[in-house]
Amino acid sequence: MIALTQAERMTTEQYIHHYTPTKIDGDFVGKHVVTVEQFARPDMEVLFQAAYTLRKRIHAGDRSVLDLCAGKVMATLFFEASTRTDMSFQAAMLRLGGEVIATSGGVQFSSVYKGENLPDTIRAVACYADAIVLRHPEVGSSYQAAYYLDQLAERLGHQSVVISGGDGVGEHPTQALLDLFTILDYKDSLDHLQVTMVGDLRYGRTVHSLSKLIAIYGATHISLNFVSPDALQMPTNVVKFLNESGIQVNQTSELNEVIGESDVIYWTRIQQERFANPADYDAIADHFIMTPSVLAGAKDEAILMHPLPRKHEMGTPADHDVLDNDARSVYFNQMENGMFVRMALLAKVLGVREI
Numbered sequence: 001m002i003a004l005t006q007a008e009r010m011t012t013e014q015y016i017h018h019y020t021p022t023k024i025d026g027d028f029v030g031k032h033v034v035t036v037e038q039f040a041r042p043d044m045e046v047l048f049q050a051a052y053t054l055r056k057r058i059h060a061g062d063r064s065v066l067d068l069c070a071g072k073v074m075a076t077l078f079f080e081a082s083t084r085t086d087m088s089f090q091a092a093m094l095r096l097g098g099e100v101i102a103t104s105g106g107v108q109f110s111s112v113y114k115g116e117n118l119p120d121t122i123r124a125v126a127c128y129a130d131a132i133v134l135r136h137p138e139v140g141s142s143y144q145a146a147y148y149l150d151q152l153a154e155r156l157g158h159q160s161v162v163i164s165g166g167d168g169v170g171e172h173p174t175q176a177l178l179d180l181f182t183i184l185d186y187k188d189s190l191d192h193l194q195v196t197m198v199g200d201l202r203y204g205r206t207v208h209s210l211s212k213l214i215a216i217y218g219a220t221h222i223s224l225n226f227v228s229p230d231a232l233q234m235p236t237n238v239v240k241f242l243n244e245s246g247i248q249v250n251q252t253s254e255l256n257e258v259i260g261e262s263d264v265i266y267w268t269r270i271q272q273e274r275f276a277n278p279a280d281y282d283a284i285a286d287h288f289i290m291t292p293s294v295l296a297g298a299k300d301e302a303i304l305m306h307p308l309p310r311k312h313e314m315g316t317p318a319d320h321d322v323l324d325n326d327a328r329s330v331y332f333n334q335m336e337n338g339m340f341v342r343m344a345l346l347a348k349v350l351g352v353r354e355i
């Protein structure tokens, strides 16, 4: 029997400390994407410019983009439910002219069902695909995948990249990229904005990544308001990162204190699937419901975002109809932008130079 190395004995979460992902630093080619901390503002500007260009070309019906990733293969490996991340990555790759593979019938029909672990699964997939989009319930899973892919690359002589599609309650870096792209689409700059994130800030990975990405992008006179029940406050490590980046945050459970001043309102779902005790979920499930009357308290030029899917934190289906027709609601635009930002990201990590 082969002895396990120290690395193999680590828990998935420990890979965050054990594996340091390479910064993008002006060159995306062959880089894994596991945390927003890999990006600097110039990297975001390059990526967003490419996403704008691709959006314009796709909306104009330009089919030449279909050649950009011809001959490349992307695999999806989703151990948690997804509609947008999974399908927008698939659509992105297809619209770039690449191919998409997944185990027939989803990961429950892969050899994971026979007990195969993540390191072996990811290495199998890397033999067949240039890029792997991974969503997994454990924090650090994409770091662990990146660690094993780097080792495999030495043996095989070619590198496959992993792109995180969400690591448990940790991060969702590509969501943050599309969120920031959307904010800049409507607001041009982050300077002098009040950004208010509401709901489950503890378990919601999108707000962990977005608030850090905003801090890295940088802005003068930006205010971040975190509105949540006490039990669902933003994790202290995220607040520490923000403070160390020079951003003071206002944490409150009173939406009324901040909604009227907010330029960006980022609503989130209470992450029911993360609660060990259903009673804990029930105790806070009805906090912070966005309805037309709540939105009436916001500025006319505010934007309302949501990573989706939405449940009752956006009111009833009748409330949805009213909210969806409000010019301030940009969550469907945000959702569409996901495909363009992911197209840009895939093209960049796969070495496309001409966008």
Ligand code: ASP
Pocket: 166, 172, 204, 205, 206, 268, 269, 307, 308, 309
């Ligand atoms: N879709 C987002 C995520 O996977 C947000 C959510 O599920 O509430 O993190």
Ligand code: CP
Pocket: 081, 082, 083, 084, 085, 086, 175, 307, 308, 309
């Ligand atoms: N926003 C988001 O990640 O959506 P899915 O969970 O549907 O992928």
